[in-house]
Amino acid sequence: MAKNIVKTEYYKIDKKITFESGVEFGPITVAYETYGKLNDAKDNAILVIHALTGDAHAAGYHSENDKKAGWWDNMIGDGKAFDTSKYFVVSSNILGGCSGTTGPSSINPETGKPYGLSFPVFTIEDTVKIQKELLDYLGINSLYAVAGGSMGGMQAMQFVMSYPDMVKSAILIATTSRLSPQGIAFNAVGRNSIISDPNWNNGEYYDKENKPDRGLSTARMIGHITYLCEEAMYNKFGRKLQDKDHYDFHFDVDFQVESYLQHQGQIFVDRFDANSYLYITKAVDYYDPATKYGSLQNAFKPSDAKYLIISFDSDWLFPSVQSKEIVNTLMNLGKDVSYCEIKSPCGHDAFLLEYDVQSKIVKSFLDNHMTEKCNE
């Protein structure tokens, strides 16, 4: 079968955007991709939002020789859960990221140098504002659905809160309305590891030969531990040794799990920017609509969107109990909400792995709700 070739596009927001902190910032370039066609009524658009270290490339391939498909390729495409024969799917790289959207590694046009730490601290609400700017540019006034997992789920729910009249439905997967102190703690250790790398140099390393790779790769290793769970680690590695059958009595890699984490850390530094990691994890830590709006109820109240909420029973980073809190709040408000806790041995990573069940659920939710709309 011929590969579905897609292309990353760029939109430059040529004005200053006011961030939640009060800072005015611009211009901002947004990297985005779209799949499927926007219909004449312009009411079939779905915004999908990536997780912590994702990018705009959610589906398809960039060339015939491209080996790696987009991060949600199993979910987005012709006949898939986000069926591109029906829906127009938009995906963009987060504000502050390093895959095409303006972030700390981008060149500040005023100085001709990368922003580094002069990039303003932003929040999930700010990232959603940028998503909205992109949709405005694409001529989309109404979203058939907004969907995301993990941090993408935070943005999806914030989108509903920020633009309650614009969203018909929201799909929130393996997410939370506020990260647990345990989650913040892991992010803090990750940031600490970057900041304490001497090569980080207060965020000014872009023109240096040595980058804070050690710090960033350690941060990623910590992240990966939180994305798995005990069972997943047993299944994946057990206590197996890496390419050997005895201990070597040294401090280099012995166990497969060590080797895996080291590998994940190493490949991460090639595609991710240490400063972006600091900024984005901070935005995740800050996110707390219940405090901002007075209560989670107040935050969700204005919108009449339909909700689909999915969690995974082995996810301890964004545990089911946090999804249930959202579900209960929405039920209490009398909103139309469905919730499924998927059994999975994969931990938080499940939202990128458990396609079979997830696809069935998402597809049923989207397609039925489309039929209902047509019958009205």
Next chain:
Amino acid sequence: MNKDYGKSKGLHLNYSIISDMIPENARVLDLGCGDGSLLKILKDKRQVRGNGIEISQNEVIQCLEKGLSVIQGDIDEGLKQFKDKTYDYVILNKTLQSTNNPEFVLEEMLRVGKKCIVSFPNFAYWRVRFYYFFTGNMPKSKVLPFEWYNTPNIHLLTIKDFFEFAQNHNFKIQSGIYTTRAHVRKGVQYNRFSNFFAEEAIFVISRD
């Protein structure tokens, strides 16, 4: 909740009886809604606005495939997410006898629903009595097909028990329908005849 038993004519009868009890456009919560068959009928025939709660992931998915709104959850944990009198009708169809704490579940239903519909297999049905009497084994039948060691029906009860329970727990039985195979009888007062001859009972109850 398990509803494998009686997936036959009896089930259709059960659905149509419940469907007849519910006015159009009512707001309905179906506890232990299984694969959503009843809720789907109520949505199509009665245009209800409905939600289901179901513990099994597979059945939740089947509900979603039918286009229903469903929450995966355990009704034994209560209905604390709902305010008082949120629903016109809360349904507990063929599920009461398999809850861990029927008393708590019924109290929660009566709090959340203006009216509630409860159905269960009658353990005083004559065939059940005779089975036990003559064989000395735990009764099995079409509606109670399980062995004692694998049955989900851990709180079996009789129509008489339910009337006594209503009195002790301060709720009213507004109407009752007794079914035996295809035979249907109505009654709001307790009588021994129904307790003996009804295989299943469906009650509409309310707090006031």
